[in-house]
Amino acid sequence: HDAGGRKVFHLRAAPGSHRLRPGRPTATWGVNGAYLGPTLRAARGETVRVHVRNGLPEATSLHWHGMHLPARMDGGPHQPVEPGGTWSPTWTVDQAAATLWYHPHPHGGTARHVYRGLAGLFLLDDPEAEPTGPGGASLPSRYGVDDIPVIVQDKHLDEDNQLVESHPLTSEVGVLGDVILVNGVTGPYLPAGTERVRLRLLNASNARIYRFGFADDRPFTLVGTDGGLLPTPHRTTRVQLSPAERAEIVVTLRPGQRAVLRSFPPDLGLNVWDRRFAGGDDTLDILEIRPNRTLEPSPRLPDELAAAPALADRDTPVDRRFALNGFAINGKSMDMRRIDFAATRGVTEIWEVTATDGAQHNFHVHDVQFQVLSVDGEPPPPELAGWKDTVHTRPGVPLRLAMRFDDHSDAAVPYMYHCHVLYHEDRGLMGQFVVV
Ligand code: C2O
Ligand code: CU
Numbered sequence: 001h002d003a004g005g006r007k008v009f010h011l012r013a014a015p016g017s018h019r020l021r022p023g024r025p026t027a028t029w030g031v032n033g034a035y036l037g038p039t040l041r042a043a044r045g046e047t048v049r050v051h052v053r054n055g056l057p058e059a060t061s062l063h064w065h066g067m068h069l070p071a072r073m074d075g076g077p078h079q080p081v082e083p084g085g086t087w088s089p090t091w092t093v094d095q096a097a098a099t100l101w102y103h104p105h106p107h108g109g110t111a112r113h114v115y116r117g118l119a120g121l122f123l124l125d126d127p128e129a130e131p132t133g134p135g136g137a138s139l140p141s142r143y144g145v146d147d148i149p150v151i152v153q154d155k156h157l158d159e160d161n162q163l164v165e166s167h168p169l170t171s172e173v174g175v176l177g178d179v180i181l182v183n184g185v186t187g188p189y190l191p192a193g194t195e196r197v198r199l200r201l202l203n204a205s206n207a208r209i210y211r212f213g214f215a216d217d218r219p220f221t222l223v224g225t226d227g228g229l230l231p232t233p234h235r236t237t238r239v240q241l242s243p244a245e246r247a248e249i250v251v252t253l254r255p256g257q258r259a260v261l262r263s264f265p266p267d268l269g270l271n272v273w274d275r276r277f278a279g280g281d282d283t284l285d286i287l288e289i290r291p292n293r294t295l296e297p298s299p300r301l302p303d304e305l306a307a308a309p310a311l312a313d314r315d316t317p318v319d320r321r322f323a324l325n326g327f328a329i330n331g332k333s334m335d336m337r338r339i340d341f342a343a344t345r346g347v348t349e350i351w352e353v354t355a356t357d358g359a360q361h362n363f364h365v366h367d368v369q370f371q372v373l374s375v376d377g378e379p380p381p382p383e384l385a386g387w388k389d390t391v392h393t394r395p396g397v398p399l400r401l402a403m404r405f406d407d408h409s410d411a412a413v414p415y416m417y418h419c420h421v422l423y424h425e426d427r428g429l430m431g432q433f434v435v436v
Contacts, residue, residue, distance in 0.1 A: 002049065003156060004047075004308055005047065005344070006047045006048060006049045006090060007042055007046050007047070007048045007049070007231055008048075008050075008051065009038075009040050009048065009049070009050045009051065010032075010050075010051045010053075010135060010413070011031050011032060011037060011038075011050060011051065011052050011053070012031065012032055012052075012053040012054075012055050012263070012397075013029060013030070013031050013037075013052070013053070013054055013055060013056050013063065013104075013118055014029070014030065014055030014056060015027070015028070015029055015055075015056065015057075016028050016029060016030045016031070016033065016034030016035060016117070018034040018035040018117070018184070019032055019162060020155070020157065020179070020181070020185075020186050021161060021179075021186055023160070024160050024161045024162075025161065026157065026161050026162060026163060027162060027163070027358075028116055028117040028163070029056060029113065029116035029117045029118050030051050030117045030118065030121075031062075031118055031358065032121055032288055034117070035117040035121055035184040036117055036118075036119055036151065036183065037119065038120055038186045038256070039101070039121040039122075039123060039149060040102070040120065040121070040122045040123070040141075040393040041122075041123045041124075041125065042093050042122075042123075042124060042125070043093065043124070043125040043126065043127060043141075044094065044095065044096070044097070044125065044126040044127075044128070044129075044236070045092070045093065045094070046092070046093050046403075047090065047091070047092045048090065048091065048092075049062075049088060049089070049090040050062070050088065050089055050090075051086060051088050052081055052086060052087045052088065052089075052337045053081075053086050054082065054083055054084065054085050054086070054087075055084075055416075056083060056173050057083075058083060058106075058109075059082050059083065059106055059212075060078045060080070060081055060104045060106050060107075060109070060113055060118065061075045061077065061079050061080050061081055061087075061104055061105045061106050062075045062081075062087075062102050062103070062104060062118075063075035063102060063103060063104070063105035063366075064074055064100065064102050064122060065091075065099070065100055065101050065102060065103060065121070065122075065244060065364075065389070066094075066098060066100035066122075066226055066246075066369065066389045067091070067093075067100055067367075067407075068095045068367055068368065068369070068406070069089075069091040069367065069407065069408065070091060070408040070410060070413075071366075071367070071410045071413040071414060071415050071434070071435070072089075072195065072410065072413045072426065073089035073090065074089075074366055074367070074415060074416075075087075075089065075102070075105060075326070075418070076105045076366065076414075076415070076416050077105055077107035077336060078336070078368075078413060078414065080106060089390065092174050092396060093124055094130065095124065095227070095228075095369065096124070096126055096227060096228035096229070096306060096369075097122065097125050097126040097129060097228055097229065097306075098124045098224070098226070098227050098228040098246075098369075098387070098396060099122050099124075099200045099202065099226075099246045099248060100121070100122040100123070100226065100246075101119060101121050101151075101202055101204065101246070102119065102120050102121075102122050102123055103118060103119040103120075103204070104118045105416075107298045107334065107426075108272070108426050109426065110422050110425055110426055111113075111165075111174060111175070111206050111423050111425070111426050112165055112397045113177065114204070114206060114422060115137060115155075115163060115165060115206055115422075116165075117184070118181060119151070119204045121151065121200070121202065122148050122204070123143075123200075123259050124260060125310050128319035129306065131229065131302040131304060131305045131306065132302055133300070133301075133302035133303055134427065135299075135300060135305070137299055137300045137301060137302040137303070138187070138299045138301075138302065139198060139223060139229075139235065139250065139301065139302070139305075140194065140196050140197060140198040140298060140414070141190030141198070141368070142248060144191075145193070145194065145243060146192075146194040146196065146197045146198060146298065147197075147200070148190060148197055148198065148199050149183060149200050149202070149367045150182055150183070150199045150200060150201045150202065150261075150286075150287060150364070151181075151182065151183050151184070151202045151204050152180065152181070152182055152201065152202065152203055152204065152205065152210060152263075152286060153180070153181045153184075153204050153205045153278075154176060154177035154178070154180055154181075154208045154284075155177040155179045155180075155181060155204050156175055156176065156177035156178070156179070157177070157179050164177075166424070169279075170277045171207075171210075171277050171278075172274060172277065172278065172359050172360065173207040173277075173279075173359075173360050173421050173423060173424075174206050174207040174421060174422060174423025174424070175206055175207060175316045175423070176208055176278075176279045178282075178284075180284055180286055181284070181286050181434075182286060188286075188287050188291055188326075189275050189287070189288040189289070189372075190286070190287060190288070190290065191288050191290050191292070192253055192290065192292065192295070193248065193291075193292045193295060193296055194253075194295055194296045194297075194298050194393055195250050195252060195253060195295045195296065195297050195298040195300075196250050196253070196298035196400045197250070197251060197253065197289070198223070198248060198249070198250045199248070199249050199250075199251065199261070199287075200224075200246065200248050200259065201239075201246060201248070201249065202246050203241040203242065203243050203244065203245055203246075203249045204243075204244075205243055206421070206422040207243060207278070207279075207360075207421050207422065207423060208243070208279050208282075209240065209241065209242045209243070209266040209278070209279065209280075209350060209360070209392065210240065210241050210243065210263040210266065210284075210286070211238055211240040211264045211265065211266040211267065212238065212239050212240070212241075212247070212249075212261060212262070212263055212264075212286065213237050213238040213239075213261075213263075213264055214237070214251070214259055214260060214261060214262065214264060215259070215260035215261075215262045215285070216259070216260075217237055218237070218252075218259065219235050219236065219237050220235075220236065220237070220249045220250060220251040220252075220261055221233045221234065221235055221236075221249065221250045221251075221301060222234040222235075222236055222239055222246030222247060222248070222382070222383060223248050223249065223250055223301070223305060224246075224247070224305075224386065225245070225246065225247055225248075225384075225386045225387065225388055226245060226369065226386075226387060226388045226389045226390055227369030227386065227387025227388060227389055227432075228306055228369070228387045229248070229305035229306035229384070229386065229387060230305055230306070230385055230386040231304070231305060231306060231307055231308055231385060231386065232303065232304060232305060233250075233301050233303070233305060234382040234385075235372055235382065236382075236383070238264065240244070240267065240383075240397050241382060241435070242362040242390065242391075242392040242420065242421075243390075243420045243421055243422065244364055244390040244420040245362070245363065245388075245391075245392070246388050246426075247383075250287070250301060253291040253295060253374065254291065255291055255292065255293055255294055255295050256291060256292070256293045257291060257293070258288055258290055258291070259288075259289040259378075260285055260286075260287070260289070261285075261286045261287040261289065262283065262284065262285050262286060263282070263283065263284045263285075263286055264279055264283055264433070265280055265282060265283060265356055266279075266280055268280045268394070269394035269395050269396075269397070270359070270360060270395065271358070271359070273361070274344045274358070274359065276427045277309065278360045279288075288340075293349050294295075299412065303426060306386070308371070308386065308387065310371065310379065310400040310402075311348050311370075311371050311402040311403070311404060312348055312350060312373060313373075313375050314373050314379065314400070316348075316350050316373070316402070317350065318350050318351070318352045318400065319349045319350050319351065320341065320349065320350075320351050320352070321351075321352045321353075321354075322351060322353045322354070322363070322417070322431075323354055323355075323356045324353065324354070324355045324356065324361045324363065324393060324419060324429060325355075325356045325357040325430040326357055327417075327424060327427040327429050328428060328429065329417075329429060329430070329431050330431075332429040332431065333427075333428030333429075334379065334418070334429070334430040334431065334432070338432065339414050339427065339432050339433065339434055340431040340433055341433050342411070342433065342434045343405050343433055343435050343436075344405075344434065344435075344436060345405055345406070345407060345409045345435050346404065346405070346406060346407075346409075347404065347405075348402055348403070348404045349402070349403055349404070349405075350373065350400055350401070350402055351365075351370075351400070351401045351402075351403065352398050352400050352401075353391075353393055353398070353399045353401065354393065354396065354397070354398040354399070355393040355394070355395050355396070355397075356395075356396065357395075358395045358396070358397070359419060360395075360421060361393050361419045361424060362390055362391060362392045362393055362419060362420050362421065363390065363391055363393050363399070363401075363418075363419060363420075364390040364416075364417065364419075364420045365389060365401075365403065365415075366415035366416045366417065366420055367405060367406065367408065367415045367435070368389070368404070368405060369387035369388060369389050369403075370387070370388055370389065370401040370402060370403035371387065371401065371402045371403070372384040372388060372399060372400070372401055373396075373400040374398045374399070374400045375397060375398075375399055377398075378396060388401075389410060390420050396430045405435040408435060409434075409435045409436050410413055410434060410436075411434055411436050412436065414432035414433055414434050415432065415433055415434070415435070416430055416431070416432055417430070417432075417433065418430030418431070418433050
């Protein structure tokens with residue numbers, strides 16, 4: 001903390017060298033280390049200040065994905081940090097407890113910067129809203145003990161263990177890899193000493209969509225998504241995450257019995273050809289959990305997690321429509337000098353988003369967490385019942401989203417909305433809006 005009571009973080013992006021497998025180390029970029037960056041953590045009501053230093057040979061930025069904050073603190077393409085330069089945004093955390101993350105956002109270079117290793121988690125807490133229940137019910141929340149960050153990425157390595165950044169001509173989504181990293185390591189395993197563990201899954205991959213489940217098909221409980229906890233726990237056997245989406249799951253372990261978190265072929269809604277080249281046929285082992293022979297008992301899960309009053313009804317008229325097609329939204333590619341629209345502070349807006357080109361996309365909005373009102377006119381499934389900032393858009397399926405830009409108006413500095421398939425974002429599948 002500084003003299004003003006602000007929580008201060010120091011981050012420095014720089015090149016590194018990282019041993020991913022036997023042989024030559026991989027040339028990477030990292031934040032305060034060779035690959036990825038530290039987990040930042042702050043509580044609701046706390047004021048944070050992050051000192052970002054750029055030790056890279058080119059300009060970058062750090063964007064606080066999912067954070068509600070003033071546009072000039074957002075770390076998007078309008079807040080570049082030059083080589084050798086610094087940037088020190090500050091804001092007060094004012095949103096629910098959630099698993100957020102940070103990553104670079106230089107226009108045209110995001111895919112490369114994230115792929116090389118610049119990313120980290122930003123966890124938010126809200127001690128006053130911690131869910132509890134009768135009999136001491138609570139969520140596992142001892143970081144590194146029973147509350148575990150799981151940052152999932154896929155890499156394509158050449159014979160010399162170097163990152164292959166280009167993608168095959170057959171790929172519409174950008175680079176896909178067959179080497180899975182969890183928190184930056186290959187062949188990851190987790191020794192566990194408690195009956196239940198909470199995994200905070202982040203898809204920090206450039207393009208790949210994962211469909212997580214356990215190799216033995218055991219059920220688990222989905223408790224949170226991008227912007228915080230769900231209203232109630234959802235028991236399931238699969239959870240699918242497109243790039244930038246998060247899921248918090250709680251899994252029950254059996255003493256001494258290994259459990260393998262796996263990614264099963266995702267449901268992409270693509271044709272057979274596109275599905276194959278988007279990784280839609282792939283099964284990948286992600287993380288092996290190795291429980292001790294005796295496990296410390298865990299409290300049962302609360303029945304209620306985080307009530308969220310609905311921002312709007314399912315039939316509220318649409319305010320804005322967005323067609324994702326090619327490298328453009330509504331026929332326009334990203335232009336740093338063009339503001340696409342102004343949203344009014346304090347007014348709930350309904351956005352209808354549709355991928356109209358048959359390709360794989362998702363949709364992310366800066367500054368807010370939104371509610372999914374409908375998927376193809378139907379009520380959203382349980383995994384879309386909580387706060388979201390990124391959502392997968394199946395081809396031709398309209399999504400209605402409700403959001404409100406509560407404060408932080410600034411007529412001059414825009415926020416972004418875009419596809420989080422990073423190759424698409426870099427090529428211009430992005431727009432800008434201001435809040436006035
Ligand atoms: Cu995760 Cu505009 O970004
Ligand atoms: Cu896209």
